[in-house]
Amino acid sequence: MTPVTESVHRHLGMTDDEHDRLLELLGRDPRPAELAMYSVMWSEHCSYKSSRSHLRRFPTEAPWVVVGPGENAGVVDIGDGWLAAIRIESHNHPSFVEPYQGAATGVGGILRDVFTMGARPIALWDQIRFGPLDNPRNRFLFKGVVAGIAGYGNAVGVPTVGGEIDFDDCYTGNPLVNVMCLGILRREQLVLGTAGEPGTVAVLLGKATGRDGIGGASVLASASFDEEAGAKRPSVQVGDPFEEKKLIEACLEMYWRGLVVGVQDLGAAGLSCATSEPASRAGVGMEVDLEAVHVREGGMTAPELLMSESQERMMAFVHPEMVDEVLAVAARWEIDSSVVGLVNGGSTLVVRYHGEVVADIPAASLSDDAPLYDRPAARPAWLDQLWDRRFETPTTGPIDLLLGLLADPAVGSSAWAHQQYDHMLFLNTVVGPGSDGSLLRIRGTDKGLAVSTDGNGRLCLLDPRLGASRLVYEAALNVAVTGARPLALVDNLNFGNPEKPEVMWQFKETVEGISEACEALGIPVVGGNVSFYNETDGVDIHPTPVVGLLGLADPMPGEPPRLDRARPGMEVWVIGPEPTSNLAGTRLQAHLGELGGRPTPPDPATARRVIEIVADLAHRVPVLHDVSDGGLGVAIAEICIASGVGAIIEPAATHTLFGEDPHRVVAVVEPGWDDLPMGRRVGTMSGHAIVIGEESIALKTAGDIWRNALGRALTG
Amino acid sequence: MMKVAVVVFPGSNCEHDVVHALETMGGVADLVWHRDTDLSEFGGVVLPGGFAHGDALRTGAIARFSPVMAEVTRMAESGAPVLGICNGFQILCEAGLLPGALIANRDLSFICRFVEVEVVDTETILTRAARDGQRIRIPLNSYEGNWVDPSGEGRVVLRYIGDPNGSQHRAAAVANQTGNVVGVMPHPERGSDPLLGSADGLILLEGFLRSMAPA
């Protein structure tokens, strides 16, 4: 046996304390393959060692939750025998190293998390954040990421129906690439990541294993970026959407024919995770033979085979009598397969290679005995200064402010990106990209699934708890405008270095904020992801939680509200509380290069009331648009541009027009409504200009500015 | 009524959408696997969109060797309606059942949005139910939608209003000389429901269904 020196564990990202813990656990020195397995499985990325204890705070239960956090995806009951599976993931660091492949493999990974549950993936969303586009490197990253999402998503045949694009200096050295996937399945097709009973056979399906991403995603995602990033490059993983497409179809056929007892995708930590986790969940042991693994290249060592992060692979756990059928289904879909393991009644995971035992460890210990840190948290000292900052409301006229905002690539049309995504496949996309929430019909029923994803790093920097909870309220309102009520939430927590008490404080506050809002609205958290170490040269990103909310419209409105359904003569109303004069954390501030103040807190009772009003109105009015990024002014302008109709809006103060206070929605209605609950009339749809008080701008000019915002920023 | 065969290659992804849209029109359609070698029970065939064989090498290049293509060729020669949508169009070109080839869009980007096309030839299986000059609004969804035809033999069936991708003669759909084999780049099946933005595609699918010999 090769002696394992201390420097090896450090090189693999394991601390000396963790190494001592491992020695104690095993009662001996680890073999090289064992050390490799523990180092990856105990990495931040796989073990959630800094976040696990805090994530317990989330409310996770509701009568309709079928599978909560802990499995590959959360699953909820949507009626009529249908379940929905949902999950969100980040691929931030890989996308910084190689934007196309980083984003592409992110999409591949999130799809696998969903079809591992037995679901057919029906839609994707991407939430992507970069540094400003006047920097060529940021342009390169942005274009590469969009191309990667399009390249993989389109080819794998799952529509990307929405998402978010934002830009801020803090993401220059550390872009955020989050992807979310929704799948649906019949109740009887639900599959879990379990290894099953003793005697079950482990069959590895899909792509041949190569030296991809060894020490890759998991190590990359668990360490900060510095000059060394270059040295980590050779482990770039390449996505193969064609293989994934075949894998999806093969797996769905296996589920449908009842051929598997459990399935686990191979993501970070590859075979190590795909054998130990299902064994641990089922409370069984397993024997694995690495020689059986189908490989792309010769001469791979046992640790390499166990750590490889080659994409597009799945581990199926199969009753021994079904193995031949499983292999036949794989062959029919033209994917490779190999029988690599056998489940037994013990509790150890024994891995052999060339007849030699290379690992013999308690199967559950890789996940269950992972270190758990309660890292110190401290409110950042600089926060008070940020709160005390006085922001001078600009004296610029409303139209100039509006045009400035519409020209901002984060506010302007996202068509440059989303027209590169197939967002129509499967004929379900009733409301697609460019709106508040997406709305997908569920064929064969009169229901619709509404989804909204929301993040806002600036707001969360100013107040992580308040900011995070406002994201949940905003998402709930976004699904309400399609007529849906919230069902379940997934969250992606993008943060800086958790070893800094300030970051840990932001993290805890965020978890608290999401939890409070979810409790107030009765929304269970059914899954998520944590991405730490988003820092470059010691500077952390803004705390950037992203929430994805799934809602159910039951029934779906016959004519769901859309931004393009306003017509001349219709009236413009605002529904919700009177706004304050607060501009803290708004897009207007960002646009003017400012960030400071204390954002307006949400109000749970008001939130509930507005959501109810709006979800109800969705069946009766042509246009509903929530007031968020860019405030009322931008919301109305977007309706005008989408519908090709001007508007005459009452004069209003700058903070009324561009403030982003929560729980507000613009409704455009046929004339004749004397009253709308919590509503007030602010204008009329009419003509070919946007008129605010005394000022106006031609609709065409405003539209061109909005439509070209991203394209113009990209040409530098 | 005769059944339509909708061919599934590894990597196809619009097959269920096509079946759904045909069924909305009262048609009967079955999926057939690319290794099937007998289509005798079908009156027409659709090669749906997607990324057959991952678009490796050139789009459609590998799919044209699939065993089912011998039957598709036989049906094309017998005069039965053969329709390639998007990737199916590309496969028909590679197979030599339609003239020309499809290369990358002029601006080198994937385009997914509604486009308007104009019917310029009503004597084909796709346009039989349409009027000459009729405008049809359906979604385009492709990276290689730019048709080039050095032979000059292609018969343009639908023409883009505007020029989204650089296609020769602004061709959005092309037929063989006898009009029974048609490739169309935008997706008629995606324009099959007003709830999704348009039902214009049904006019085209109607033409296809009408072109099948009565059973």
Added chain:
Amino acid sequence: MKVTITINRRPEIADPEGTTVRRALHELGFIEAGEVRMDRVIHMEVEGDDPRQVEARVEEMCRRLLANPVIEDFEVEVG
């Protein structure tokens, strides 16, 4: 045997890749870039002893699959 196959788009056929790359180079300030053509190169390991025979087989592969005669020419180099 190592074989290198070059697949050229015929000059009379449009080359959007080439055109786009040239435009991008100009935008980056590489104004000296003139016409750009992008071709494919396929590197292949082929079993066989006789270079002439290998060449003939690979040419056959090109005619059947690797090149599209409607728009492309090819060249095969063995060794």
Added chain:
Amino acid sequence: MKVTITINRRPEIADPEGTTVRRALHELGFIEAGEVRMDRVIHMEVEGDDPRQVEARVEEMCRRLLANPVIEDFEVEVG
């Protein structure tokens, strides 16, 4: 000046497209086809008189735009 730029994906980086093409060749009976790698060659006209200077500029183009240094190697040949 005529410049030829060869861009090859690094050998340790997977090439799924090559794998698919190899599979297709096998199905067509070309069982002698071994590993297939899909690469690119760019032919470019570049204005300039000094080959050394042209080469340096084109290498710069490769680093900035034409090649992806994370997964690809490139070679520039002038003339």
